[in-house]
Each structure stands twice: as structure tokens, then as C-alpha cells.
Amino acid sequence: MIIFSERLNGMYRDVRTAIVERNKDVIQELAEKQLAGGADVMDLNVGPAKGDAVEHFVWLARTVREVTDKPLSLDSAKADLLMQVVPRVKEALPDTKLVINSCTAAPRYMEKLLPVAVSCDAAIIGLTMDQDGVPGNVEKRVECGATFIMTALEHGIPIDDIYIDPIVLPVNAAFKQQQFVIEAIRELAIVHDPPPKFIIGLSNVSQKCLMNRLLNRTFLVMCLTAGLSAAIVDAADEELISAMISAEVLLGKELYSDDYIKAWRMQRGLPSEAEPVEV
Amino acid sequence: MPFPDFRQKWTGRINPVTLGATPAEGGTRGRTVTLGGETGIPFLNFDGETPHSPALGLDVLDQAPVGWPGPLQEAYGDVWSDPAAWARRARQLGADLINLRLLSIHPDEGDRPPEAAVETVQAVLEAVDLPLVVWGCDVPEKDQAVMPKVAEAAQGENCLLGAATEGDYRTLAAAAQAYGHKLIALAPCDINRSKQVNILISDTGYPLTDLVIYPTTASLGYGMEWIYSILERGRLAALSGDRLMAQPVILDVGYEAWRSKEARSDDEAAPDWGPIALRGPAWEAATAAALIQGGADLLVLRHPRALETVRRAVTALAAA
Numbered sequence: 001m002i003i004f005s006e007r008l009n010g011m012y013r014d015v016r017t018a019i020v021e022r023n024k025d026v027i028q029e030l031a032e033k034q035l036a037g038g039a040d041v042m043d044l045n046v047g048p049a050k051g052d053a054v055e056h057f058v059w060l061a062r063t064v065r066e067v068t069d070k071p072l073s074l075d076s077a078k079a080d081l082l083m084q085v086v087p088r089v090k091e092a093l094p095d096t097k098l099v100i101n102s103c104t105a106a107p108r109y110m111e112k113l114l115p116v117a118v119s120c121d122a123a124i125i126g127l128t129m130d131q132d133g134v135p136g137n138v139e140k141r142v143e144c145g146a147t148f149i150m151t152a153l154e155h156g157i158p159i160d161d162i163y164i165d166p167i168v169l170p171v172n173a174a175f176k177q178q179q180f181v182i183e184a185i186r187e188l189a190i191v192h193d194p195p196p197k198f199i200i201g202l203s204n205v206s207q208k209c210l211m212n213r214l215l216n217r218t219f220l221v222m223c224l225t226a227g228l229s230a231a232i233v234d235a236a237d238e239e240l241i242s243a244m245i246s247a248e249v250l251l252g253k254e255l256y257s258d259d260y261i262k263a264w265r266m267q268r269g270l271p272s273e274a275e276p277v278e279v
Numbered sequence: 280m281p282f283p284d285f286r287q288k289w290t291g292r293i294n295p296v297t298l299g300a301t302p303a304e305g306g307t308r309g310r311t312v313t314l315g316g317e318t319g320i321p322f323l324n325f326d327g328e329t330p331h332s333p334a335l336g337l338d339v340l341d342q343a344p345v346g347w348p349g350p351l352q353e354a355y356g357d358v359w360s361d362p363a364a365w366a367r368r369a370r371q372l373g374a375d376l377i378n379l380r381l382l383s384i385h386p387d388e389g390d391r392p393p394e395a396a397v398e399t400v401q402a403v404l405e406a407v408d409l410p411l412v413v414w415g416c417d418v419p420e421k422d423q424a425v426m427p428k429v430a431e432a433a434q435g436e437n438c439l440l441g442a443a444t445e446g447d448y449r450t451l452a453a454a455a456q457a458y459g460h461k462l463i464a465l466a467p468c469d470i471n472r473s474k475q476v477n478i479l480i481s482d483t484g485y486p487l488t489d490l491v492i493y494p495t496t497a498s499l500g501y502g503m504e505w506i507y508s509i510l511e512r513g514r515l516a517a518l519s520g521d522r523l524m525a526q527p528v529i530l531d532v533g534y535e536a537w538r539s540k541e542a543r544s545d546d547e548a549a550p551d552w553g554p555i556a557l558r559g560p561a562w563e564a565a566t567a568a569a570l571i572q573g574g575a576d577l578l579v580l581r582h583p584r585a586l587e588t589v590r591r592a593v594t595a596l597a598a599a
Contacts, residue, residue: 255516255524257474263523266481 001244002041002230004073004099005034006203008064010047010056019049019056027063035068037235038268041099042068045075057085058092065093071123073099073232079109083116090120098122101232102165105144105151106130114155123161124152125199128184134167136177141166141184146191153192162196163230164188170207171215178205178219185226198223199230217243224251287326289518293317293576294488294525295331296461298376299410300437308436309408312375314491314576315527319518321574322596327518332593334577335586336378336412337369338533341399342389348543350559354583362399363406373586376410378579379403384425385416393428400429404436412439412463412529412579419447427454434458439529441465442493445476452485463529467495468502470509470524477523490526491577498535498542499566506530510573530570533581536563564588571596 007030010016018026031042042064046056053076061072074089076082086100102125103113110126117124126148128141135141145164152162166184169177181200189195205219206212217240220231224247233240245264248254257263265271295316300306312334319327343360344351358364366377381396383389400413413429415422427450430440441463443451448464455462464480466473473494481487492513497506510528517525536542542562545555552558563585567578571593580586 255474255512255521256471257478257523258471259475259478263474263478266478267520267522 001224001228001248002197002199003037003039003235003241003244004041004043004199004230004232005031005037005039005235006043006201006232007034007234007236008042008060009045009075010049011045012047016047016049019046019060020051022059024063024066027060028067031064031067034235035070036270037238038241038265038270039070039235041071041073041230043073043075043099043101043232053081054084054088058088061089061096062092065096069096071097071099073101073125075101077102079103079112083112086116086120086122090122099163100124102127103148104129104131105148110148110151114152114157117152117157117161118155123163124157125163125165126152128164128166128188134169135180138180138183138187141180142187142191145184145188149188149192149196159192159194159196163199164196165199165201168200168202168204168219170209171205172207172209178222182223182226185223185228189227195227197229198227199232200228201232203232203234213237213239216240220244221247224248287319287518289319289327291518291520291522291525293514293517293527293574294490296489296491296527298412298437298439298461300435304437305435306437307404307408308410310410311437312410314529317514317518317574320514321572322599324597324599329597331576332597333571333575334375335373335589335593336376336577336579337372337374337586338579338581339365339369339377339379339403341379341381341396342383348537348555348559349545350556351537351581353556363402366403366407366409370407370409372583373590374409376412376577377403377407378412378414380414381416381425381429384421386418386421388416390421393425396425397428397432400433404433410438411436412441412577414441414463415451417442422447423450426451427457430454430458430460433460437461439463439491441529443476443480445472445479448476448480449483452480452483455489456483456485461489461491463493464490464526465493465495468497468505468509470494470512473509473513474521474523477526481523487522487526492524492526492528493531494528496530496532496535496570498532498539499562499569500541501535501539503566503569507570507573510570510575514574527576528574529577529579530567530575531579532567532570533563533579533585536566536585537581560584560588564592568592 044060104127128144166181185198206215249256293315297311297313299308299311313331316330358368383391415426439461440455442465444465464476466476494509497503513524542559560582567589
């Protein structure tokens with residue numbers, strides 16, 4: 001599974017303050033922790049930080065780029081903002097792969113953002129919703145997802161660069177929606193061969209829930225079984241990542257060994273303790 | 280309608296592992312042999328590269344073998360009490376490397392001391408300029424006493440030493456690393472254990488890129504399919520990016536094939552099976568020719584005709 005790190009988000013007070021004050025240390029320390037946990041893509045969201053959001057994004061991207069060359073996901077619900085941010089970040093960091101997070105399947109949003117993805121060679125996350133809002137069922141999710149996949153392909157975006165987000169809602173507010181997400185992934189996986197990638201914003205499922213971390217890792221495993229390929233998560237949550245790795249072993253995506261967690265870390269060049277050599 | 284493109288895109292690659300060292304590289308070998316390097320399924324050249332065809336080694340024992348059937352006796356009987364002479368014969372027959380087994384150090388097979396093993400290894404190194412694979416006797420205490428001495432004596436020659444196992448890997452890994460040799464990681468018939476052994480060896484600081492996997496071997500008619508499926512699964516994992524399975528593979532085909540009754544029963548015992556002179560080498564060659572398609576990089580063989588036949592099969596598959 002591709003791990004998008006969720007922690008560099010202006011919704012967190014420490015990140016918001018660091019962005020406004022241009023405090024690199026705070027950002028880079030958080031980024032290092034996410035990377036040490038196994039993050040593959042750094043999701044960046046300036047949130048409600050006061051000031052020029054475009055400049056905030058460029059600064060945040062440059063700051064994170066100083067500690068990693070992993071892809072950066074630029075996260076905002078505002079299409080007009082992303083239209084400005086993505087080309088600016090691409091200009092500042094031409095060698096960095098970008099992910100546009102996200103775009104709905106409403107024609108006027110796709111018309112704005114798909115050309116940006118093409119011109120910046122960026123991947124893009126399509127939400128399974130349109131101008132009518134978040135669907136309350138499976139069918140509309142599949143319809144929106146299929147529309148997004150086909151429209152993105154028509155624009156020339158390679159299937160490997162297309163992510164579909166079936167939109168996770170909190171279990172305490174919408175208890176049937178979790179099953180709809182899983183079913184939508186199953187159905188959308190057969191819309192195109194090869195399928196696009198499927199991604200969720202995992203912590204949405206447990207918003208304001210007491211047992212949030214348990215819910216997160218349980219739901220992640222359920223979605224992996226349906227074919228999830230990526231998730232925006234706290235990569236520093238060891239239990240979550242261990243559950244994810246275990247699921248991938250059980251699904252046959254990773255080869256089992258007794259030290260399979262350690263093996264997974266070794267594959268990614270993450271630190272694992274070496275014993276001294278004796279001759 | 281255009282023909283659909285079935286080519287696979289692989290992200291992984293089998294590690295290239297070079298055995299032997301020429302004088303320019305600090306050794307005395309006349310040539311080196313590189314295993315691995317594949318970027319796709321074996322022999323599917325449209326899928327990925329197979330830059331190095333499987334290497335073929337011939338067996339040399341450090342003392343005259345007991346109970347080897349007629350065809351092997353005809354091929355080596357006149358030289359097999361002298362490992363150096365036997366190695367020269369193997370070279371003449373076209374082996375890419377010499378597979379030397381230190382059987383006589385085994386407590387039940389002579390219990391010869393480390394010094395005797397060192398002498399044998401040095402004699403073989405002087406007799407032929409091919410890269411060398413050297414196996415201990417699979418008794419941990421004895422191998423721990425012998426193999427570091429052998430490794431030291433062969434320093435600079437970039438040999439392949441065997442075999443590190445889950446229960447006994449530290450000494451051999453340390454010796455191989457200290458004296459610059461490659462290492463065989465053995466896990467019998469179990470791909471998950473194979474991955475685990477590689478993790479354990481890697482933990483000692485020995486580089487994963489210098490390992491060769493030995494999943495053990497089974498002959499045609501004796502579970503070859505199981506080994507084949509292990510080869511396949513390992514190769515698919517490696518090509519999909521699992522660096523803990525990206526090691527080239529060695530198979531001990533000659534030893535296994537000649538244990539089978541189909542290969543070793545003489546003409547009197549099996550009058551309906553065709554002459555052993557043909558049947559034995561054919562059994563060995565058939566086993567090898569099947570297994571290379573699962574993904575094997577170094578085959579240890581015994582009979583000269585098996586070597587010839589497998590060489591032809593490898594050449595034909597590589598050209599296809």
C-alpha cells in the first residue's frame with residue numbers, strides 16, 4: 001500500500017503555526033517522523049493558516065523537499081487554489097512528482113484540474129462525488145468514479161497516475177457509508193483494466209470517536225481486502241502500519257517470513273538494528 | 280484487432296553476483312562467472328533481460344565417492360581419488376565452475392582436520408582457473424572449525440561458500456565477509472524460511488547483494504514441482520521488488536537426480552527402462568532443463584552428457 005502521510009496539515013495547530021511563522025524545524029521534524037514510519041508520499045495541506053495560501057504551499061513543499069525526494073501531494077478542496085499552487089510548486093521543484101489532492105467528478109472541476117495534472121505530469125485524486133455532493137449510496141459513487149477515470153484517461157493521464165477516493169465519512173455520523181466505500185472500491189476495480197489506484201482519507205472514519213486508532217486500523221484492513229492501494233494516514237502510528245503490513249502478507253502481496261514487519265522496513269531502507277559481526 | 284500487449288512491467292531485478300577473481304581483481308582465476316541480473320521471467324526475452332544464462336558447474340568431491348553408479352564411475356573413476364585431477368577433468372568437460380564438496384571433514388566420513396580441507400582447496404585452485412564453490416559437511420561444529428580456515432586460505436578468489444542456515448549462519452557469514460567471498464543461504468523447501476534466513480544473515484552486516492539462495496533441490500519424480508513453485512514464487516516476489524528475495528539461486532541437480540532409482544538402477548535391475556548410460560544422464564538433464572525455467576542461476580551437475588544436454592537447452596532457450 002502506498003502510504004500518504006497526513007500529518008503535515010494546517011488543521012493541526014503546530015503545523016498551522018509553523019507555516020505562518022516559517023518555522024522549518026517543526027515541519028521537518030514531523031516529516032522525518034512520518035518518513036521513518038514508512039511514508040511514501042507526503043500529503044501537504046496548509047489548512048486555515050492565515051496569509052497567502054499559494055505562498056504557504058510553496059514554502060511548505062520546499063521545506064519538506066529539503067528532507068526527502070518522495071512525491072508531494074498537494075491537498076486542498078479548492079480547485080482554484082490548486083490551479084495556482086500545482087504549477088508554482090512544479091516550477092519550484094521540477095524534479096518532484098506531484099499528486100493533486102483532489103478533484104471532484106463535476107465537469108467544471110475536472111475541466112480546471114485535469115489539464116493542470118497533464119501539464120505538470122502530476123497524478124490526481126478523483127473524488128466519487130459531483131456537483132450534487134457526497135453520494136449516500138454505492139451506485140452514485142461508482143458512477144462518479146467511472147466518469148472521473150474515463151475523463152482523466154481522455155485527457156491523457158496515464159492510469160497509474162489516477163487515484164479514486166470513494167470518500168470516507170465518520171462512523172459515528174453515517175454508519176452505513178463504510179460498507180458503501182468498500183463496495184464502491186470492489187465495483188470500480190473492474191471499470192478499467194488495469195484498474196486505477198484507490199485511496200482513502202482514513203482518519204475521517206473515526207473523527208471524534210474515542211477508539212479512533214483501533215477503528216482506523218480495522219477499517220484500513222477491511223478496505224485493503226477490497227482492493228485499496230493507498231491511504232492518507234499517520235505513518236508514525238506503528239500499530240496501524242503493522243496491521244497494514246500484516247494484511248498485505250495475508251493477501252499475498254508480501255511474502256511471509258517470521259520477521260515480516262522488519263522485512264518490510266528493510267525493503268524501504270528504514271532503520272533496523274544490526275547486530276555486531278564476530279569473526 | 281491489434282494483438283494485446285501482454286508484457287509485464289517489473290520493478291525488481293535479480294542481483295548480479297560475480298564469482299571468481301582474475302589477477303587484475305586480486306585473485307588467480309582465468310575467468311569469472313556472473314549469476315543473476317534478470318529483469319524478467321526466465322527466458323521471456325520480451326518481458327525482461329536475462330543477461331547471464333544459467334551457469335553450469337560440475338561436482339568434485341574431496342575424496343573418492345562411495346556408491347556412485349556406473350556412468351559416473353566411467354566419467355570420473357580414473358581421477359576421483361585426486362580432487363585436483365578431477366577438477367581438471369571437469370574443466371575439460373566444459374564446466375563454468377567447480378563445485379567442491381568437503382565431504383571428508385564429516386565426522387563419519389573421515390573427520391579430516393581443517394588443514395586437510397585447506398590443502399584440498401588450494402590444490403583445486405592451483406589445478407584449474409575456474410571460480411570455485413566450496414561446501415562444508417553440514418555438521419555445524421565441524422563447518423565452524425573448517426570453513427573460516429578455508430575462507431582465509433582462498434582469500435582474494437571470490438569463492439561461493441556454503442551453506443548458511445537458519446540455525447548456523449554467523450560464523451560462515453563472518454568468514455565470508457572477512458575474506459571477501461560470496462555466501463549460499465540455505466532454507467530447505469520453504470520460501471518463507473528462505474526469506475527469514477536472508478533477513479538473519481543481513482542482520483550480521485553481510486550484504487544481501489552477495490548472497491545466493493539455495494532452496495534445496497528435488498529430482499524429476501521426487502517433488503521437483505514443489506521446488507519449481509518455490510523458484511517461481513521467489514522470482515515473482517523479487518521481480519515485484521522484494522529485495523530479500525532478489526538473490527540468484529543455486530540448485531544441486533546432479534546429487535538429487537542420481538539418488539533416484541530411475542537414474543541409478545543398473546541395466547540388470549531395470550531391464551525395461553533402457554540403458555543406464557543413457558537413462559541416468561537423461562534423468563539429470565531433464566530435471567535441470569525443467570528447473571531452469573522456474574528461475575535458477577547456477578546448476579550443479581554430475582554427468583558430462585547431462586552438462587552437454589543442459590548447455591544445449593540453455594542456449595536454445597536463450598536464443599528463442
